[in-house]
Amino acid sequence: MEHLRLEKYRWDAENCCGCKGCIWVDPVYVRGKAWAVRCPSLLRFRFDSYSALGRLKLAVGLMDGEIQLTDTALDIIYKCNLCGACDVGCKRNLDLEPLLALEALRILAVEQGTGPPRALTQIAENIAATGNRYGIDPRGRSEWIPQSEKAKAEAPVAFFAGCNISYKNPALAECAISLLDALDVAYCLFPEESCCGHPFTVAGMAHSAIDVAKTNIAKLAQTGATTILTICAECYKTWKVDYPKLLGKGTSEMGYEVMHIVELLWQLLRHGDFMARRPLRLRVAYHDPCNLGRLSEAWVHWSGTRGPCGITKPPKYYRRGDKGIYQEPRMLISMISGIDLKEFPRARENALCCGAGGGVLEAYPDFGMFTARQRLQEAAAMGVEAIVSACPYCRDMLSSAARVSNPSIKVYDIVELMSASLLDKELPS
Template sequence: MPTTKVNLETTDLSNYRYDMSRCIKCKGCYWVEHTYMPGVKFSTRCPSNVWNDFDSYGAFGKMRIGTALVEGKLDWTPKLLEIVYADPLCGACDVGCKRNLDLEIGLSLEAMRVKAVKDGAGPMPAHKKIAENIAATHNVFGSAHNDRKKWLTKDIQVAEKADVLYFVGCTASYTNNEIAQATAKILNATKTPFMLMPDEWCCGNTLQSVGMLDEARELAKRNIEMVKSTGAKTVLLSCAEGYRMWKVEYPKLLNIATADLPFTVVHLTEFADSALKQGSLRPTKPVNVRLTYHDSCSISRLADPWTPWSGERGWMGTVSPRLKRRRGTQGLYGQPRNVISSIPGVEFVEMIRARENAFCCGAGRGTKEAFPTLASSSAKHRLEEVKEIGAEVLVSACPWCKNNFAQAVKEDGNHVKVMDFSELVLASLDA
């Protein structure tokens, strides 16, 4: 039986030819998993295909388009670029497909973007601007690099040397200082010494997400080396996108396994959960609200660790050696819920679409910058769900989610309060 050599490199779209050509239009990528289907309302989990109803905006359409791209049947046009980039790559399609099939939908979508960049068609102008900002100032906003640590207040204790290194990220450093401050104060409250990077640069999320892998790889190398030089054993993040970068994308970019990183990567939600279990986190101050939690994609269905793989595909499409597919099962689903539920006074109510079925806020991975209407409509769609369950507060664990929801709330005159997980936890701690 003839076999084909194949690997998971997104630098070559033809690696995903099999996956793209086996999409059966079951639309498992689009619908909430049928076991959890809540009825005719809130029944979808694909922000792109809700934003634009044509099949081409769903993963099932994109797999056909990707196949045509590999076969050289389509040229890059503005419409094609829109279809490829108007997508937060939230992973809903990937876990949906892997409910029944073993197709690598998420990686196929990433590979289409890498091809767009390679062919000189991508990324979108807004992404190019971000790339310029990162090159010039090491942050996505183009803000002064010297201002990166301005979020630090006097009441926060930062160690010179510690096992835990808090990687703050561009957003918490520049636009959402409240998240960085809350995270640092939680670490202080739990008596966990932490240090910061001597010279923190952007994690490269946007670069990796839009297909600029060379640039993202350079940042990955640089950031990993810098952590190594500090001797930190744990890199802690309060940003979901940053968490995914460090845990999944850096190993992917460098062709190593997550387990090969010389440190562990944790998100604040899992740190808080284990601190709660160990007794160092004591949320004793009541927070009397009815609140709900939004699963940020990058700490949930996109968070399975990375393991490089290459092998052969043969009879009936089977691969050898055995490939352990990333199905989104190792996401941080329980941890934030454990912590939130432990806060006195909180009336926790689940979203209708939760965990791997959550509807993405629509902001991540370069979407908000290039397609603000998609990001805005997704957030508003999600806020309808918040309204439906009667929550007063919407908590997420990513600054991108927080900002996108907060903007949508402002535009709609909605009364929902949007908070980051770190702010909620801090509010539950006695001074």
């Protein structure tokens, strides 16, 4: 837990040089200023305090006792998607850890009794009462399981649906299960599934997140499965990155690995044995979910000291966001006959968050909608008919905004596209 505390990132915060790499996408990738800002919070609030550099100055002030955790400070700390775009930009030039410092600010706010915002406390109460973030009767959690499913009692792969899929988007689980069945994947369902704990992590409630991590890892061990399979990018990142970060050890040490369904599908389909049955004539752009892209790079635990000029002993590996899951979803979409796949100007590790991340969807829905509309404008400027993503939260956030501001742009999850094409199913209207 010590490695999560703000004081651990004092050097990083004090050595922010104000270069604003955390705000702008490099001009190599984006021409002009229309799509050049990478930080949703800065885009919305138009003040440096609402960017990584402002938050690092705030962190120094708090550690030195020159600033208190006032309502304004909390506003700055929580009106951030924890999307990691700043971290990628900063690390192009420097070995600093802005994102870990932003997360540590929230842990500090919780420990001092001032955070998180009420909407995130409510989610925590829902999880404590029902095991899911929505506070819905948990007896309905598995109602999405189709009668024909071929799940086994024991298998090397355990399917973890997550709260959103189980309660809000069961159709995505049905698509995924149909694909697994059609491809003869041996899988079991995660037993007595409850929340992965992601809401605790983004709220800064590290102790609760640690408890959930331990419980879920113990449940997985009971199944005998060694791979967790998800279709939710948030669950994926939680199992792959947050559990190791919270517990200070890698997934292999804890006896499991994590796969998103796009990784599994690409592994199974890359040799072309299973052919798409229905062409889809659509011009689409793939939206990289933060939690499947730059935030999903495996956690490498480091413990040591920083000396003069920031030299670390022992040497430290920096997660720079370039090893996320970027290629597999693009290859899968490209396999579908008739599809015209376009790239957003802000793509891969430079992708703009959909607006939902970091608890913003629940705590500051207007801010979330603002960012989603920005993304839709980017899509509209490219002339695409649909956005495809690989996370139910991105799908929900972008479709809510599309209904209001760009109704001609459809939003799909990649499992909907794959099951429409491979299994000849209808795309949702």
